[in-house]
Amino acid sequence: MPANGAINNWRPALTPPETASVKDGKTQPESHSPREALALLAQAAAPERRGLTKGLGWLVVAAALEAIGPILGKHFIDAHVLPRDFSLAPMALLLGAMLLAGWTASLLRYAQLRRMAAVAQRSVLRLREQVYAHVLAQPMAFFDRSITGQLLSRITNDTDAVNNLYRQVLFVMLDSSIVVAGALVAMAWLDWRLMLIVLALVPASSGIIWLYQRASSGPVQKARALRAELNAQMAESMAGMAMLQSAGAAQRFASRYESANRAQLQARVQELRANAWLLRPALDLLNVLLIVTVIYGFGQRELSGMEVGLLYAFLAYIARVVEPLIQITMQFSQLQQALVAASRVRALLREPSEPRSHRPDLVVGAGAIRFEHLNFAYKPEQPVLRDLDLDIPAGSFVGIAGHTGSGKSTLLALLLRFYPPQQGRILIDGQPLDQLPDETFHEALGLVPQEPYLIAGSVRDNIRMGRAIPDAQVEAAARAARAHDFLSALPQGYDSRLGDGGLAVSTGQKQLIALARALAGNPRILLLDEATANIDSATEAQVGEALRALRGRVTVIAIAHRLSTIREADQIVVLNHGRLSERGTHEALMAIDGGIYQRLVQLQALEE
Numbered sequence: 001m002p003a004n005g006a007i008n009n010w011r012p013a014l015t016p017p018e019t020a021s022v023k024d025g026k027t028q029p030e031s032h033s034p035r036e037a038l039a040l041l042a043q044a045a046a047p048e049r050r051g052l053t054k055g056l057g058w059l060v061v062a063a064a065l066e067a068i069g070p071i072l073g074k075h076f077i078d079a080h081v082l083p084r085d086f087s088l089a090p091m092a093l094l095l096g097a098m099l100l101a102g103w104t105a106s107l108l109r110y111a112q113l114r115r116m117a118a119v120a121q122r123s124v125l126r127l128r129e130q131v132y133a134h135v136l137a138q139p140m141a142f143f144d145r146s147i148t149g150q151l152l153s154r155i156t157n158d159t160d161a162v163n164n165l166y167r168q169v170l171f172v173m174l175d176s177s178i179v180v181a182g183a184l185v186a187m188a189w190l191d192w193r194l195m196l197i198v199l200a201l202v203p204a205s206s207g208i209i210w211l212y213q214r215a216s217s218g219p220v221q222k223a224r225a226l227r228a229e230l231n232a233q234m235a236e237s238m239a240g241m242a243m244l245q246s247a248g249a250a251q252r253f254a255s256r257y258e259s260a261n262r263a264q265l266q267a268r269v270q271e272l273r274a275n276a277w278l279l280r281p282a283l284d285l286l287n288v289l290l291i292v293t294v295i296y297g298f299g300q301r302e303l304s305g306m307e308v309g310l311l312y313a314f315l316a317y318i319a320r321v322v323e324p325l326i327q328i329t330m331q332f333s334q335l336q337q338a339l340v341a342a343s344r345v346r347a348l349l350r351e352p353s354e355p356r357s358h359r360p361d362l363v364v365g366a367g368a369i370r371f372e373h374l375n376f377a378y379k380p381e382q383p384v385l386r387d388l389d390l391d392i393p394a395g396s397f398v399g400i401a402g403h404t405g406s407g408k409s410t411l412l413a414l415l416l417r418f419y420p421p422q423q424g425r426i427l428i429d430g431q432p433l434d435q436l437p438d439e440t441f442h443e444a445l446g447l448v449p450q451e452p453y454l455i456a457g458s459v460r461d462n463i464r465m466g467r468a469i470p471d472a473q474v475e476a477a478a479r480a481a482r483a484h485d486f487l488s489a490l491p492q493g494y495d496s497r498l499g500d501g502g503l504a505v506s507t508g509q510k511q512l513i514a515l516a517r518a519l520a521g522n523p524r525i526l527l528l529d530e531a532t533a534n535i536d537s538a539t540e541a542q543v544g545e546a547l548r549a550l551r552g553r554v555t556v557i558a559i560a561h562r563l564s565t566i567r568e569a570d571q572i573v574v575l576n577h578g579r580l581s582e583r584g585t586h587e588a589l590m591a592i593d594g595g596i597y598q599r600l601v602q603l604q605a606l607e608e
């Protein structure tokens with residue numbers, strides 16, 4: 001089977017640098033639109049709308065309380081400091097009110113920001129689950145063109161960045177905007193002409209943001225794309241470590257990683273440079289400009305005693321306008337990163353899932369299979385299966401043989417509904433395969449792939465694979481797969497941990513566990529994709545024994561390079577360039593002089 005073969009695609013594959021798909025942009029900066037990102041936020045936060053509205057409402061109250069402070073201060077100056085009226089009670093009342101307003105505002109803001117942090121966490125949790133479920137529901141063709149590491153990065157890093165987006169948008173942007181609005185309203189109330197002078201300078205900050213965005217958006221997006229690529233490279237090398245080391249490719253992979261890492265650092269430095277040279281100095285200048293303008297505005301008037309309180313209040317409000325604006329702009333680069341991530345997550349969520357029209361009334365009975373004039377191609381110009389017509393009676397054992405690339409695994413992939421055929425159809429017990437409801441379909445089919453994979457968990461978890469299968473049935477399946485003896489001899493028997501960080505078992509043993517896993521669901525149809533390719537003769541004999549016991553009860557289709565595995569099959573189907581070229585029992589096919597099967601058997605005998 002080719003490295004990117006049909007059935008193998010459901011496990012992480014080592015994608016060599018030169019064949020890496022460039023879907024999703026890879027190193028090129030990706031297009032992103034804030035509207036897309038906001039739509040994603042709104043969608044993920046939809047169930048929390050009430051909490052969010054309440055939180056925002058309270059933030060407005062907090063901003064209003066904060067805005068009262070300078071007005072009270074102005075009153076304090078005008079009524080007590082300037083006229084030197086130091087009557088204790090009204091002064092204490094004013095100071096007390098100032099403190100109370102400030103404290104209440106701080107407490108309110110703290111409580112609301114905490115509430116919003118919780119909303120953000122929950123929304124991101126939901127989003128991540130949604131993205132993962134969506135990826136799992138993708139047709140296999142989607143995985144053919146995606147890079148495992150990049151998908152991982154979408155699900156973990158990008159959804160994390162969406163969390164950032166919540167923090168930036170909800171906490172910094174909204175909160176700061178509310179504070180600015182509160183200050184402007186209070187200024188207007190005190191002196192609307194002066195407020196207009198301050199307001200006129202606010203667009204200058206938008207100009208600074210725009211300039212900064214232009215200078216930094218390229219590097220920001222590049223840095224992000226490179227980070228995803230670094231993750232992808234890491235995941236790929238972990239998945240293909242054995243191959244990587246045996247091929248002596250460690251050095252090459254390390255230098256590829258190093259150059260991507262350097263490029264990412266450069267992009268980050270460019271971004272920081274734009275920040276240091278443009279953003280901070282420009283904002284400081286804006287602050288000075290505002291203060292000078294307001295003082296100049298006051299200079300134009302007669303500076304009476306009453307105006308000193310007003311000047312104090314205005315200077316206090318300017319700080320309340322400028323500081324939040326600085327806050328907003330300082331977060332800008334993170335915001336951009338988060339926007340890019342959010343639009344990538346949204347693009348992923350928009351990948352269409354396989355459309356299927358299931359008929360809930362369909363059930364699988366005996367497990368008879370019929371391939372009717374099947375035509376299939378991964379790429380339109382390269383047909384893989386051509387007009388394949390084949391009947392497989394229920395309960396029979398069918399072996400599939402043929403040269404490499406003849407389309408054997410593809411046939412199984414179509415039966416597994418990984419891809420829809422372009423022409424023809426597949427019938428199970430006379431019913432169209434694509435109309436079987438998912439549950440019925442998954443219950444009816446069991447698969448033993450060429451390279452079984454173990455999940456991190458106990459032997460029992462590995463056989464169950466998340467299905468509600470009672471212990472007795474797990475054990476019965478292990479017995480049927482001839483795996484019980486070695487499994488019960490493990491240190492903790494069926495509770496022994498396998499997979500990542502667990503016990504190491506041999507390839508043959510993994511294969512038997514995979515067979516037990518397939519049998520545990522009591523399938524009507526069992527598919528074996530070169531299940532005996534990498535195991536020793538003793539294990540092969542055990543698998544043969546297990547298959548013999550299934551005869552008449554389960555329809556078995558086995559692809560085998562090792563032809564001894566299918567020698568006893570009721571019929572052996574030989575594919576040649578996607579066409580059915582020979583068909584019959586081992587003996588019948590051996591009788592075809594110069595036949596493909598005969599040659600394959602002879603070749604294998606020679607090899608052995």
Ligand SMILES: Nc1ncnc2c1ncn2[C@@H]1O[C@H](COP(=O)(O)OP(=O)(O)OP(=O)(O)O)[C@@H](O)[C@H]1O
Nearest residue numbers: 001002005006144378384404405406407408409410
């Ligand atoms: N996911 C895929 N995308 C594109 N082409 C593919 C894909 N999987 C297989 N092919 C191509 O389809 C053809 C048939 O491949 P398939 O894996 O079905 O052959 P096979 O008979 O199972 O080969 P092998 O014995 O080596 O496993 C090959 O030319 C292969 O390159």
